[in-house]
Amino acid sequence: MSTVAFPQGFRLELLQRSHPRGGFDCEQDQVNDWLRTKALQHQDKRLSVTKALLDPHGEIAGFYTLATGQVDFGDLPTELAKQLPRRALPVAVLAWLGVSRVHQRQKLGDLLLAQALRDCYEAGRTFAFVAVILDCVNDRAKSFYERWDFAELPGNPYRLFLSAKSLAAMMGQL
Numbered sequence: 001m002s003t004v005a006f007p008q009g010f011r012l013e014l015l016q017r018s019h020p021r022g023g024f025d026c027e028q029d030q031v032n033d034w035l036r037t038k039a040l041q042h043q044d045k046r047l048s049v050t051k052a053l054l055d056p057h058g059e060i061a062g063f064y065t066l067a068t069g070q071v072d073f074g075d076l077p078t079e080l081a082k083q084l085p086r087r088a089l090p091v092a093v094l095a096w097l098g099v100s101r102v103h104q105r106q107k108l109g110d111l112l113l114a115q116a117l118r119d120c121y122e123a124g125r126t127f128a129f130v131a132v133i134l135d136c137v138n139d140r141a142k143s144f145y146e147r148w149d150f151a152e153l154p155g156n157p158y159r160l161f162l163s164a165k166s167l168a169a170m171m172g173q174l
Ligand SMILES: CC(C)(COP(=O)(O)OP(=O)(O)OC[C@H]1O[C@@H](n2cnc3c(N)ncnc32)[C@H](O)[C@@H]1OP(=O)(O)O)[C@@H](O)C(=O)NCCC(=O)NCCS
Pocket: 026, 027, 028, 031, 095, 096, 097, 098, 099, 100, 103, 104, 105, 106, 107, 108, 109, 110, 111, 135, 136, 137, 138, 140, 141, 143, 144, 147
């Protein structure tokens, strides 16, 4: 499985108890709180998987959390829903993503998103889903994701989706 090239000295690992989560600060309280207090518990319960990007000092420079979910047929835009059955449909969920304040604006967010989407794509070869969805915490996060072809779900301006077909095209597999 191919992986994104992170800067030299940085390494991506499955979140572990030994990672220094308590000091993580990406300037968004909800996102900090998720990593500091909940991500590991949810991983232990097999509800989500979190990957931490460690900097050369072993500090957490960034992370992302992936999970599975469902959306109702009626929540999808017509062009995506028209060939799908009228029921709850499987999706991959990019639940959280954050980059530490000291490492922001160095492209780590883009690299983490690229790796998260690659993970989704690889998983989708075994467990199918119709789209990747995510919820944005604010307008700044929304514009960050929109640069990557995520689009709004109808009637829900802060819930974005990327169809599985667009994901495959992005991975150069269509
Ligand atoms: C959103 C976030 C992940 C971006 O991480 P980052 O490593 O700083 O982003 P990158 O360096 O990869 O930037 C990529 C692009 O995103 C946009 N961007 C990133 N930070 C931005 C900011 N503060 N203001 C405006 N645009 C911004 C820019 O277009 C940027 O490209 P540029 O540097 O060429 O202008 C980071 O700011 C963060 O952790 N924010 C708090 C948590 C959050 O909102 N998470 C997302 C929802 S769960």
